[in-house]
Amino acid sequence: MTRLFELFPEEPLVAGWPFNEIANQRDSSRDQIRTWLNRLDSELDFEDISPSLDSGVMVVHGKVSARAAFGPHDIFLSAFPSFQFRLDPEWKANFFVRYGGTDTEVILENLKVTFLIPADLLSEHGTSKSTNVLFGLDGITEIKTELRIRYSTAGDFRFEYPEPISFGPATFMGISCKGVFDFALHPRSAGLSDQHEWIVRPVDQGTFDNIGVVAVRTLDIDWDDGENPVVQITRELGEEGFHRYQWAFNDLVFPVLQPALLPLPRHGTVGVRRNIHSTDDLTDFFDLRGEPIEVSLAPDAKLVMRKFWFDTAPLPQDILEGIQFELGLVFDVNETNRGAVTVGLEEEWTVTAGLRRSPTVGG
DSSP, X not given: OBOHHHHSOHHHHHHHOOTTTEESSTTOOHHHHHHHHHHHHHHEEEEEEEEEEETTEEEEEEEEEEOGGGOOEEEEEXXXXXXXXXXXXXOEEEEEEEEETTEEEEEEEEEEEEEEEETTTEEOOSOOOOTXXXXXXXXXXXXXXXXXXXXXXXXXXXEEOSSOEEEOSEEETTEEEEEEEEEEEESOSTXXXXXXXXXXXXXXXXXXXXXXXXXXXXXXXXXXXXXXXXXXXXXXXXHHHHHHEEEEEEEEEEESSOOTTOOOOSEEEEEEEEOTTSOSOGGGSSOOTTSOEEEXXXXXXXXXXXXXXEEOOOTTSOGGGGEEEEEXXXXXXXXXXXXXXXXXXXXXXEEEEEEEEEXXXXX
């Protein structure tokens, strides 16, 4: 067996370790990383080591495993400030290290990992039918999965999933669901379309590109849960409206850092549409103007929604081309005095706005 520092000398490894991104504790320092790496030097075994040249680039690959006596290894990533990643006491993986001039790339394959996820993102809802998901009493949800991890000093950092993660029932970002399908965590938003065919364009986080994202293919809403906020909103439409309209939550990518109670996706299909069973005219599927949604805001005001839809537009279209909405605020709601402010965004960025008011009888 070969030890860590026999394969990778201590001083260069400590000096080059990205301690501000990957560490065994939050807010780590270079000295703390040295202590951690010294611990790993005594806990890890490397075997079947094979160096080679690939197009003039040095490649070292082999197998790495941990000794059970030292317990689990907890990892913290700056991309996920409130998350934790745990390796089992006897974790093992295949490793590849490529030395390419100024860039070094490390790949770990077949690595079994447990995600420890805070309850504000994912929590219990009913009895889980998933063996790879555990909802803890301390508010932490555990998801067990297998990963291929790729990290390079040039900035590439990827989680690649051999199999999609789906589970349920569960509560995702406060929304109770019968199922959450194709769930994934990614430490970078770059390259997501290479891993998920339903991501149709690069996910741009601007200055937050080093912050992790959560990707979900589909949320199967639990419409039987009266406490579900989506159900409560839809119930405001009345019993007939509740069965007439559907909310869609598909192809979602969320940054893990965002304002509380405001989960805005950077990619997705989100909006309201007619229930496919309530109309025979599928050309009118997304247009609610014939029977608009009305939500009471106060005794003398209501919100009227004639269209509300966001569908991430694929390249080369501009991302905003997928937004369509038409809303109106109706006030002084009575038979004799009524006004409304309307605003809308249609296809090809057509903006509409208006102010309507009916005169008072006898005025």
